[in-house]
Amino acid sequence: MDEAALIQAAQKGDLDSYNRLVLAYQDLIYNQAYRMIGEREAAEDATQEAFISAYHHLASYRGGSFRAWLLRIVTNACYDELRRRQRRPTTPLEPLDEDGEEVESPRWMVDPGEAPEDLTERDQLRQAIEHCLHELPGDFRTAVILVDIQGMDYLEAAESIGKPLGTIKSRLARARLRMRDCLQGFWELLPENFRLEEEQVVK
């Protein structure tokens, strides 16, 4: 059964058909939630909430990209979660030592579960990217996740956030510029194939 038939059956109340759609998209939706929120448990909650909400609002789906429709729902669920977090007291960006002074090393460089010497360069690079990603404003983060991480084209990304194409172009360009500024000190962590690709850029 193709996706359109599954959607149609789900709209008529067939839960099994809907769950087949869930299985097809749950990695994508969870990945979006995790990249936006940055925590596994909260991402799980947002994913579950998005799938429940999508099931109960299936009647409002009028065609188009079902993936973009689901991504829009989970993105809104993540915004809700991030807003809730903003209302709560938050921990300082830089952790405090025993004397109450801020630790100079960035939080994302300190993993309490592992000693720094055990971290591989790849882990450091991943943590650096995730840190810079979460430093972005929410709208910029959504755009860069949709296009650069989820691999969506501009049109589908625009559909996912319910904005015009020009908005996704603008947000993406500015988000990439901010990411570049944040990651300035980590180019040496790039894998060798990345450096090779750099040399092939327009000459």
Added chain:
Amino acid sequence: MKRSISQRDLELISAYLDRQLNARQRARLEARIKSNPELHTTLVDLRKTRLLMHSLPRQKAPRNFALSPAVAGAHPRLPVLLPSLRLASALAALMLVVVLAGDFLGVLAPAPTLPFNEPAIAEEVALEMAPETYTEQEAGDAAPLAMEAPEALPTETSVMDENSQPATGPDEVALKEPPLGTYYTETMTNTARIAPEFTAIPSEEAYDATGGGEVIIQATAPAPTATLPAIPTFTEAVPMLPTETPPPPPTSVPIPTRTPENTPPLEQPVAPPTPSTGTGTGVNTTLRLLEAALAIFAILTGLAAILLRRGGSGR
């Protein structure tokens, strides 16, 4: 290292990396990049940034997010029912406010219902009555009667029951007159009880033009067949004139100024017309029922919406 390129160029380079430019735009940008080191450096940096983002590992769903029937059924189809209940409650409340406001302001209160209350009808009836009385009675005879009547018959009044017909002469009218005590006594003791039989309209009080403020009280029946021109006013101490006195047309008789000498104190000058009428009471009862029904409906639908929402969100 900060570089200053325009927002437009930044978007062009970003779109170029994603192959979102058409051939003409791409060729033009490539030409500029070759000649502009700043654009070239920006392109290289954004390309690396983009590749870094692509390098992030794709997160697998840690568990199966398929919905169980319990989870799927935990949220009933609220979007259909809840707005309907909210709308019904709001509309009922709005209608209740409108009805209450109308009731309070008297807009919806029923107008006096007897045909005599209509000025045109009253005038028409008066015109029918006037020729008979004036042609059959000499003006010179009528005037003394009118002047003497209050003194000669201080406690008598002309009262006509529901079956009374327009008087054709003074003698006939006198023969039909019942004793005063019946209605007069009732009027003094219980205005509300008399009101269904008598409708008193302030604007149509018939005063005797020559009687110095004495009021002619004429009984009117609620039945539309009554033809008397004037509507009585029930007061405790107003002496009544017999119907031998020719009733002047209501529209042409000025209301005289009452003085303490000729008019006893009118503590209840006018009987409340509307609430005491049978039709008005019926309309008021209907209004009250409508208001109560609207209030109950608004409350019930509002409570149902609240309970439904709480039940849906609590699961």
